Amino acid sequence: MITKSRILALAALTAASIATGFAEAKTLKIATDSGAKGSPAGNAIEEWAKAITEGTNGEIDLAIYYQNELGGQQEVFDLHVAGDVDLMLNWPMTSYDKRIAVIYTPYMFTTWEEALEAYKPGGWLNSMLDGIYADMGLKFFGAWPEGFNGVGTKGSYATNVDAAKSIKVRVPPVFPFHETIQAMGYQTAAVDWGELYSAIQTGVVDGDAANVIFYELEYFGDILDYYVRSKQQFITGMLTMNLEEWEQLTPEQQKVVQDAATAVMEKQFNEARAQDEGYAEQWKAKGNTYVEPTDEELGALAKTVREAVWPQMENEVGADLMQPIRDNSAKF
Known part of the structure; x- marks a missing residue:
């Protein structure tokens, strides 16, 4: 009981x-x-x-x-x-x-x-x-x-340092994005992500740098004309x-x-x-131009950027971390 x-x-x-x-x-x-x-x-x-x-x-x-x-x-x-x-x-x-x-070391990888x-x-x-x-x-x-990044622009595009000098692009406020894009020849500007659409629309900047193509397609596909897959970073x-x-x-x-x-x-x-390649096809389907630099153009950009940015990176992150990067990065 x-x-x-x-x-x-x-x-x-x-x-x-x-x-x-x-x-x-x-x-x-x-x-x-x-x-x-x-x-x-x-x-x-x-x-x-x-x-x-x-x-x-x-x-x-x-x-x-x-x-x-x-x-x-x-x-x-x-x-x-x-x-x-x-x-x-x-x-x-x-x-x-x-x-x-x-992780943002420029031209660490190309494949x-x-x-x-x-x-x-x-x-x-x-x-x-x-x-x-x-x-x-x-x-x-x-x-x-996500994949390799590049530069999305309105009006003109560049695959070498000289052609980039007349183009101003937004870069995120993270080292070494600013330094990398400047070494590629572009003028840079700090624009908040939420204000970037209107900044491109009004000509404050000519485009956006450092993003994979998905973000350019999703947010700016109707106002940008070109995307150059310059592969400066693997994002x-x-x-x-x-x-x-x-x-x-x-x-x-x-x-x-x-x-x-x-x-x-x-x-x-x-x-x-496969996703990244699919976004490139969608970009082209919208009537926008997708540009892959030639091996020669990519090699020239990589050499220029590495010479300018890698010493700065060594000062920031230390030689002990940069040495494995130097040992394992893509060869040109």
């Missing part, structure tokens, strides 16, 4: 279990600084979030924030480092650690094969970044590649987590988060090249 005291004890135990469950459940914030809902980056954080929630049986829920919903690129990265954004697909800022600039060899788990660049991110208080999962986002929050997870939860990040990365590695 179940006594009244037994019933009360069972009720108390059940209440305690429920309370414990609620205490363990948590909602984390996941964000991207570059990509609206429905974009490749937006889809990637949704997939990562879904896999985490399902893999933890709802112990971790994710609040998703897309580009500009929590502020600009620098603001969101600030929130990530501070722990107010827990997980992120980011195009990292160098304000916390100048060594992050190694997808070279880039993917460096960024794959255990690759020479992947291993380098793991330690750099940890020093910033972030857990580094790996790269989410990749990074999947990271605030290290303090990572360390608060159970080992089982950490495995779920890590495995989910790996799955998102592997999918992007498999699909990114």
